[in-house]
Amino acid sequence: MxxxxxxxxxxxxxxxxxxxxxxxxxxxxxxxxxxxxxxxxxxxxxxxxxxxxxxxxxxxxxxxxxxxxxxxxxxxxxAALDAAQRVFDSQAEWDPSQSTREFAIYGSDYSFATTGRRIASLAAERAPGVRFRFMMHNPQIVDEAVNRLRGADALLMPHGFLTDLPFTDLWNDTWVVIASDDNEAVADGVTLEHVGRLPWVFTYLSRSAFTSATRQIQQLGIEPRVEAVVESFLAMPLFIAGTDRLGLLQAGLADYARNVGGIRVLEPPFDATPIHNAMWWHPVHRRDPEHEWLRTLAVEAASGIEPAAA
The missing domain is CATH 1.10.10.10 (Winged helix-like DNA-binding domain superfamily/Winged helix DNA-binding domain)
Structure with missing residues (x-):
């Protein structure tokens, strides 16, 4: 049968x-x-x-x-219930200004603080009834992205972690080093000697969870001395201010780090791999007019993001 x-x-x-x-x-x-x-x-x-x-x-x-x-x-x-609801909520013609659809999006706090908030802001102007559910991802969700995205709308994540899924490119970012503004050791900038000698705060540190910049440090033959691991980019400055620790942060969050207070933003002492941010989604959404609207909105939202300089 x-x-x-x-x-x-x-x-x-x-x-x-x-x-x-x-x-x-x-x-x-x-x-x-x-x-x-x-x-x-x-x-x-x-x-x-x-x-x-x-x-x-x-x-x-x-x-x-x-x-x-x-x-x-x-x-x-x-997820199955949500998918069934989407099937019966679908319409031949969709007017975002009249819609009450909820979009479910996975991502990190970095993705939400940069791209996500701008998506929600634009949507509020054009589709006031549309809602968003921004959900924090984790290594398991990323590993099971193909199945997870059957019941969600998108995953905001840079290239380098996912394959075999459609994606929409959004914006490019770079890495900066953040240090306490009273850390005299790096008053004139960060060197590779500092990278190996000073303690670090990492955001992710496991075989399946890492950032491209921290992986680069290891590829340079340097094993950083990690004093703390915080699975939140937005929390990192709090663990660095007033200490001799260093941290790697996306330039898109540099102004946020400065506003936290007690933080200096510096250039890394190596050519850090650029961050190519994208929206990943399941092929079932390819011809969904509501999802097409979301993808177009995300591209427009990302076009206005300008990473701060070190």
């Missing part, structure tokens, strides 16, 4: 019940959430148990816990 034939025999309303059960972990609370009677939702749970040949919810003492299968299902159910 084909997958399509099997799907046609299912009641897709069960997906709504499954999502509520996985979220609430209680038939009573799930029924209240869906405004259904408890017997009606119990019947849905029975059908789900038969379909998956799994109890879904297993009693432990006075509470219920998700079975291992249910835990895996919880990662996909919300």
């Amino acid at each position: 084909s997958d399509k034939s099997s799907l046609s025999r299912l009641d897709l309303n069960l997906l709504v019940s499954l999502d509520a059960l996985l979220t609430e972990r209680s038939v009573t609370r799930a029924a209240e959430r869906l405004h259904l009677s408890q017997p009606a939702l119990s019947a849905s749970l029975a059908r789900l148990r038969t379909h998956f040949n799994d109890p879904i919810l297993a009693r432990t003492g006075n509470t219920y816990e998700l079975t291992p299968l249910a835990s895996r299902l919880s990662e996909h159910t919300a």
Whole structure:
């Protein structure tokens, strides 16, 4: 039997019940959430148990816990519901000024502080009913980008981490070094000797999570002395001001770092690889007029970004 034939025999309303059960972990609370009677939702749970040949919810003492299968299902159910909602919300003609669509976008705080906020600002002027959900990515989301982007609209991320996905180029950035403004060791600039001797704050430091500039330092044969790892570009200046630490930050955040206070922005002592920012998306969105509008808006938003100089 084909997958399509099997799907046609299912009641897709069960997906709504499954999502509520996985979220609430209680038939009573799930029924209240869906405004259904408890017997009606119990019947849905029975059908789900038969379909998956799994109890879904297993009693432990006075509470219920998700079975291992249910835990895996919880990662996909919300995305499947969102995708189904998008299907039935689609229109032959779409007027952004009248739309109430929500766009879900993954990215880092750097992407949101530069590109994301400008996208939201432009949209507020032209499509006041459109909403955005900006969600922080992590290494797992990046590794599973093909699947994750089936249920989301985009991932804001520089080139060098993703392949086999459509993308829209946005803007180019560079790297700067930030140091405390009272760090006399780098009063005349940063040298490679400073890179190897002074302590560092890194934003990401693992086999699958890194920045191109920190990788370059290692390729120069220098193993930096890392005193702190902060998975936030916007938090980095707070860990550097008043210390002898150094940090690598995108030039697009240089003015922000200065405004934090106590920070000096300097040129790196090596030819840092440029940052080519892009919006990545799944092929299912290729002919979606609403998504085309989002991509066009992102390009326009990025065109007005000018990285500050060191």
